[in-house]
Amino acid sequence: MKRIAIVGGGCAGLSAAFTLEKLRKSGAAAEYTLFESSGRFGGVLATETVDGCQIEAGPDSFLTEKPWASDFCRELGIGEQLIASNDIDRKTYILVKGRLIAIPDGLMFMVPTKILPTVFSPLFSLGTKARMAREWFHPPRKAQADETVASLVERHYGPEMVDRLADPLLSGVYGGGASELSARAALPRFAEMEAKYGSLGRGMIAARRKMVKSRNAPARPLFTALTGGMQAIADTAVSQLKAAALRVNSPVQSVQPQNSGWVISAGYASDHFDAVVIATPAHIAADLVEIASPALAAELRAVQYTSSITVNLGYAGDVRQMLPPGFGFLIPRSEGTRMMATTFVHTKFPHRAPPARALLRCFIGGSRNEALLDADDDEILNIVRSELAQIIGLRAEPLFTRVYRWRRAMAQYPVGHLERLGRIEALLQQLPGLALAGNGYRGIGVPDCIRTGTEAAQKCLAVLGLAAAVPHRMPATM
Numbered sequence: 001m002k003r004i005a006i007v008g009g010g011c012a013g014l015s016a017a018f019t020l021e022k023l024r025k026s027g028a029a030a031e032y033t034l035f036e037s038s039g040r041f042g043g044v045l046a047t048e049t050v051d052g053c054q055i056e057a058g059p060d061s062f063l064t065e066k067p068w069a070s071d072f073c074r075e076l077g078i079g080e081q082l083i084a085s086n087d088i089d090r091k092t093y094i095l096v097k098g099r100l101i102a103i104p105d106g107l108m109f110m111v112p113t114k115i116l117p118t119v120f121s122p123l124f125s126l127g128t129k130a131r132m133a134r135e136w137f138h139p140p141r142k143a144q145a146d147e148t149v150a151s152l153v154e155r156h157y158g159p160e161m162v163d164r165l166a167d168p169l170l171s172g173v174y175g176g177g178a179s180e181l182s183a184r185a186a187l188p189r190f191a192e193m194e195a196k197y198g199s200l201g202r203g204m205i206a207a208r209r210k211m212v213k214s215r216n217a218p219a220r221p222l223f224t225a226l227t228g229g230m231q232a233i234a235d236t237a238v239s240q241l242k243a244a245a246l247r248v249n250s251p252v253q254s255v256q257p258q259n260s261g262w263v264i265s266a267g268y269a270s271d272h273f274d275a276v277v278i279a280t281p282a283h284i285a286a287d288l289v290e291i292a293s294p295a296l297a298a299e300l301r302a303v304q305y306t307s308s309i310t311v312n313l314g315y316a317g318d319v320r321q322m323l324p325p326g327f328g329f330l331i332p333r334s335e336g337t338r339m340m341a342t343t344f345v346h347t348k349f350p351h352r353a354p355p356a357r358a359l360l361r362c363f364i365g366g367s368r369n370e371a372l373l374d375a376d377d378d379e380i381l382n383i384v385r386s387e388l389a390q391i392i393g394l395r396a397e398p399l400f401t402r403v404y405r406w407r408r409a410m411a412q413y414p415v416g417h418l419e420r421l422g423r424i425e426a427l428l429q430q431l432p433g434l435a436l437a438g439n440g441y442r443g444i445g446v447p448d449c450i451r452t453g454t455e456a457a458q459k460c461l462a463v464l465g466l467a468a469a470v471p472h473r474m475p476a477t478m
């Protein structure tokens with residue numbers, strides 16, 4: 001019987017466990033143990049219901065175009081819970097000099113694909129609009145070396161596009177800004193488009209045409225969530241794993257090679273396994289492998305993480321009428337606020353708030369405000385409420401509030417990240433049976449983390465000579 005340990009019970013660790021569970025149920029000679037340091041599974045996937053509102057403490061949805069999370073939900077049998085963002089009312093604003101300005105129609109991420117809405121939008125100055133027109137004729141260019149997202153976007157559209165769109169959009173995803181992130185690691189498609197088409201605008205239109213043609217279907221929603229909340233992914237996965245294989249409140253302290261396998265030390269107990277998936281943030285993985293490979297530990301420790309805080313505020317339903325129509329707003333760094341973004345949850349996902357409630361979710365923290373993690377709830381709420389009053393004139397008293405802190409939970413991919421991954425992979429070659437999963441490597445979103453969990457489990461199985469045995473779907477019985 002081959003034994004595999006998984007360290008970390010977030011979505012990456014759970015998808016690794018699910019892959020192994022499928023194998024176990026198919027009768028293969030393999031078993032697994034999932035170690036989770038906290039008292040619950042799910043990691044940053046956490047949903048709470050308050051006053052009839054469904055509150056997401058961590059991720060609130062995932063990108064539809066990345067299939068791995070939806071596929072995982074379907075495999076878990078909760079495909080019917082997948083729900084699209086309410087894109088009919090999709091409108092997002094950018095705060096510019098204290099005023100909210102809608103992102104014009106046809107702007108895909110930060111690339112304009114429709115001329116008229118961009119030409120008439122007050123979001124950009126005439127200078128930036130002229131650069132957008134010129135961008136159309138940008139010659140193909142194979143980048144020699146990696147660069148920051150800010151530098152790539154500035155080469156195409158100028159600095160205003162970096163400040164007003166690239167930076168706030170990336171802060172929403174990574175917590176870090178455009179001048180900190182690697183273009184190749186965070187936006188690999190942009191580098192490919194530049195090499196092939198030159199113009200990002202032309203590249204984006206070609207990609208969209210190809211997608212619609214290949215699927216022969218209308219455009220899909222931007223975001224997907226679950227009616228039962230994001231935590232339903234974790235809860236359902238846990239319900240299908242072998243109960244005896246699950247260990248909560250079991251922080252692993254070290255993962256060390258021994259007798260062509262691995263010894264996991266958790267609390268006062270040690271156990272021997274044939275292979276290990278470490279599915280924790282990279283800085284924690286670094287501590288675990290310190291003795292096994294100081295060189296790997298050093299590379300993992302160098303993967304930077306930022307912290308973030310989500311603040312949820314529930315109001316009486318009449319507040320809905322006081323808000324601008326749409327999904328919410330993003331705030332460029334240059335505006336000098338502490339908040340990075342606010343989502344009008346009841347519009348983006350109407351099922352999350354009854355008509356008699358308005359639900360707002362604000363982001364604060366990130367690389368701009370790391371120190372705020374230590375502030376108490378009242379201080380954080382004061383900041384958020386005073387900025388909401390200033391930006392949208394919202395002074396109503398919330399009926400309830402919830403503050404969630406996520407310390408060093410969001411990985412950053414700076415210039416050089418891909419080279420670091422190359423070194424990490426080379427070091428892992430010397431440690432057969434050890435695999436890494438999670439957001440520190442090749443994608444920070446929920447779908448990518450789920451994909452890395454599955455891939456890490458498959459890598460362990462391949463080393464143990466069991467890869468071919470993984471059934472694609474969970475057998476209906478057992």
Ligand SMILES: Cc1cc2nc3c(=O)[nH]c(=O)nc-3n(C[C@H](O)[C@H](O)[C@H](O)COP(=O)(O)OP(=O)(O)OC[C@H]3O[C@@H](n4cnc5c(N)ncnc54)[C@H](O)[C@@H]3O)c2cc1C
Nearest residue numbers: 008010011012037043044058059060251252438439445446
């Ligand atoms: C506030 C916030 C909002 C986000 N919004 C979105 C979004 O809308 N869409 C999207 O796609 N992505 C979003 N993300 C990113 C995405 O949610 C995460 O990158 C992803 O869920 C991480 O999953 P994971 O399993 O890799 O890590 P985690 O969820 O961090 O899980 C790691 C687990 O390891 C456990 N652990 C740690 N140390 C040990 C140890 N020593 N022993 C055992 N267990 C240990 C932890 O307790 C934790 O449960 C968001 C992230 C945050 C923080």
